[in-house]
Amino acid sequence: MGNTQHDNKVGATVIAKIYGVTVKQIDNLRRDGVIKSEGRPARYDLIPTLQALYEYQRRIIKSNGKSDENRRNEAIKLDAEARLKQAKAEMAELELQELQGEMHRAEDVEAITTNIVFAVRSFLLAMPNRLAIDVYNAKSKTQVSEVIKKEIYQILEQLANLDYDKADYKKLVRERKGLREDEDDL
Incomplete structure (x- = not known):
């Protein structure tokens, strides 16, 4: 049984070849505590050493x-965050333009258009009363x-103004x- 255990002990060169690295890298891994060795020159228990190296590799990955x-x-x-900041800056710019009367929301344009x-409508509805006497007196x-x-030209002139x-x-x-x-935020 002592011989079987001794047979599992290998040098850094064997471990390096199996694992695909240099002997110096194996020495560094031993020094860092990733793998353990016994004696001088360093001898490694093959299976636990390879398991430790593969576990180390898994942790790195x-x-x-x-x-x-x-x-x-x-x-x-x-x-x-950059897109959010950009969007906020654009919104602030649009709000400033809106407050300064340079840009209008559709709802505001609709309100003003409705007023027009x-x-x-008022001009046209007032027309019959304003024209009744003149039309009656026309020959x-x-x-x-x-x-x-x-009368239509007068209404059109009022609209143009x-x-x-x-x-x-x-x-x-x-x-x-x-x-x-009275708030002066513009």
């Missing part, structure tokens, strides 16, 4: 896998036509955001 995974996760996190539509179809045409007013949009933005008129 596993830790490298985690490191790679951690690095990937960190890169994903940094990318997401109601103005047109011919041509005069009636001229009275109506003149409706100007884009940044103040109207600013007021809508302030109302939506709950800002007071």
Whole structure:
């Protein structure tokens, strides 16, 4: 039995050849405590030494896998943070443009457009009352036509004088955001 145990003991050269590394690397692994040896020159118990080397290799692969995974996760996190910061900066820029009346939300444009539509509606609904006497006093179809045409041109002129007013949009933005008129945040 003593001979069988002695037969399992091998030198660093044999371990290095089996494991596929240099003798110096085997010596370094022994010095680092990864594998154990007995005597001088160093002799290694073959099976436990190879098991220890393969376990060491598994730990390295596993830790490298985690490191790679951690690095990937960190890169994903940094990318997401950068995209979030970029999006926040773009949102802040859009909000500033909106507050300054340079950019308008669809709902604000819709509100202003609705006001214009109601103005047109008012002009048109007022037309019969404003024209009734003149049309009644007209002597011919041509005069009636001229009275109506003149009123339409006046309405069109009033509509043409409706100007884009940044103040109207600013007021809508302030109302939506709950800002007071005297707040000077622009």
